[in-house]
Amino acid sequence: MTGNLQAIGFLLSWVLGWGIGGSLIDAGLIQAGVYSLETGQLGTLTTFMLWTLLWGGGGLWLYRRFTGSKDAGPQD
Numbered sequence: 001m002t003g004n005l006q007a008i009g010f011l012l013s014w015v016l017g018w019g020i021g022g023s024l025i026d027a028g029l030i031q032a033g034v035y036s037l038e039t040g041q042l043g044t045l046t047t048f049m050l051w052t053l054l055w056g057g058g059g060l061w062l063y064r065r066f067t068g069s070k071d072a073g074p075q076d
Contacts, residue, residue, distance in 0.1 A: 014059060022051040 026047045029035060035043030063069070 018052070018055045021055065022048060025051055 026044055029043065029047060030037060037044070
């Protein structure tokens with residue numbers, strides 16, 4: 001059970017980090033005047049997509065490093 005709780009805690013932390021990180025990046029770009037929310041959502045979408053790819057890639061790298069696995073997910 002301890003392993004399951006650790007996995008759940010890691011996943012919750014990972015999702016929280018993804019959401020907070022993306023929001024902070026987005027807010028910083030809006031504050032810097034890179035794009036505005038009044039002119040559409042393209043800037044926010046771009047930030048979301050790039051941050052998701054970066055954060056997900058980092059998660060995959062950590063997963064492979066800690067498990068020693070070449071696969072992206074658990075085996076049945």
